[in-house]
Amino acid sequence: MVLDYKNATISYSDQGKGTAIILIHGFLENATMWKEITPQLTKKNRVITIDLLGHGKSDCLGYTHSMELFAETIEAVLKHLRIRKCILIGHSLGGYVALAFAEKNPQKIKGLCLMNSTSIEDDNERKKLRSRANKMVQNNFTNMVRMSFTNLFSEASRTVFKDEMKLALAEALQTPIQGYIAAQEGMKNRPNRSPILAENNFKKLIIIGEKDPVLDHQTSLEEAKKTNSEFVVFPNGHMSHIENKEELITILERFVKLC
Template sequence: MIVKYRDAEIHFTSQGSGNPLLLLHGFMESSKIWEPFVPTLAEQRQVVCIDLPGHGESGSFNEIHSMEDMAKAVKEVLRHLEIQKAAVAGHSMGGYVSLELYKIFPTLLKSLTLVNSSPEDDSEERRINRERSVKLIKKNKEAFVKMAISNLMMPENYKKFRPQVERLIAEASKMSVQEITAATRGMKIRTNNVQSFAGMKLPKYIIAGNDDPLMDIERLKTLANTTGAELIQFSGGHLSYIEEEMALLKFLHFIE
C-alpha cells in the first residue's frame, strides 16, 4: 500500500486487526526485516510495517531526511489507516524516528520499544564520522554498504548469519547515494531525546545487544536506569532481529 508525503510515495504493509503494533526498520534496511515476525504477530493484532523515506520501496524528497520528517511520514500512514494509538518498536534509526513521533504526536503511542537504539544524539566524534561516511558513500557506495552492515555484529555471528547479512547488503545496495546520505545526515542532526524519553508516562523498553558495536551496553544500562525504561539484554550485536529472532518475537508478542 502507498500514501504520499511531500510528493514521495511511502510504502507500507498492514496485516491483522486490532491493538496496532507499528514496526520501524533502521538505517539502510527496509520493512522486509520484519517479515519473519509478521505472520505470528498478525494472528492476534494489526501489524504495520513501513519503508521509511528513501528506504525499501519508499521515495525520497530531500537532500536530508530528518528524523522529524520521517516521523511525519509515519504519521501519514497511520492517519490513512485511521490508527489513533499504537505500540511502537523501532530498530536503530527506527528508534530515533519513534522518539520524534512521540515528541510531535505524544498521544499516538501506547508504548515504545527501542531495539538496538538510544534516545541520545550523536557525539561530536560521531557527527564527524557521519560526514566522513558521506564522503565514502559518494566515492564508493558499495564498499560503504558492505563495511557498514558487516560490522554490525561480532565476527562469529557474521559467519553464523552470513546469508541473512548478505541479503541485507544486497537490499541496501539498491539504495542510491542520495538516499543513503540523506538518512546519514538526518541522523547526524537529530536532537537529544533523553529528557523526552524520561518524561514518557507509558511503558518503554530498551532492547540491547551485549556485544553491540554501536550501542555500548553499559551506557544503555545507565540510560535505562535514569529514564525509567526497562532494559532487556540479548546476546549478540546490533542486529537483534536476526541474532535473537525468537527472543525478540516473544517480546513483541506480549507488548501492549
C-alpha cells in the same frame, strides 16, 4: 500499498486486526527486515510496516531526511489508516524516528520499544564519522555499505548468520545514494530525546546488544535506568532481529501484551 506525501511515494503494509503495532526499520534496511517477525505479531494484532524515505520502495524527499520528517511520514500513514493509538517498535534509525514521533504525538502512543537504538544524540566523534561516510560513499557506495553493514554484527554472528547477513546486505545495497546521505545527515543532527522517555508514562522497552559495535551496552543500561525503561540484554550485536530472532519475538509479544 502506497501513500503520496509531499509528492513522494511512501510504501507501507497493513496486516491483521487488533492493537496497532508500527514497525520502523533501521538505516540501510526496509520493511523486509520484519518478514520473520510480522507473522507472529499479526496473529493477535494489526501490524503496519513502513519504508522510510529513501529506503525500500519509498522515495527520497530532499537531501536531509530529519527524524522529524521521517516521523511526519509515519503520522501521515497512521492518519490515512485512521489509527489513533499504537505501539511503536523501531530498530536503530527506526528508534530515533519513533522518538521524534513520540515527542509530537505522546497521546497516540501505548508503548515504545527502542531496538538496538538510543534516545541520546550523536557525540562529536560519531558526527564526524557520518560526515566522512557521506563523502566516501559518493565514490565507493558498494564497499562502504558492505563494510558498515557487516560491522553491525558480532564477530561470531558473521559466521553463524552468514546467509541471513548476505540477504540483508543485498537489501541494503538497493538503498539509493541520496537516501543514504539524507538519512546520515538527519541522524547526525538529531537532538537528545531522553526526556521523551523519562517524562512519558507509556510502556517503554530498550533492547540492548551486549556486543553491539554501534551502541555501548553499558551506556544503554544507564540510559534505561535513567529513563525508567524496561530493558532486555541479548548476547550479540546490533542486529537482534537476525542474531536473536526467537528471543526477540518472545520479548516483543510480551511487551505488546503489557501495553
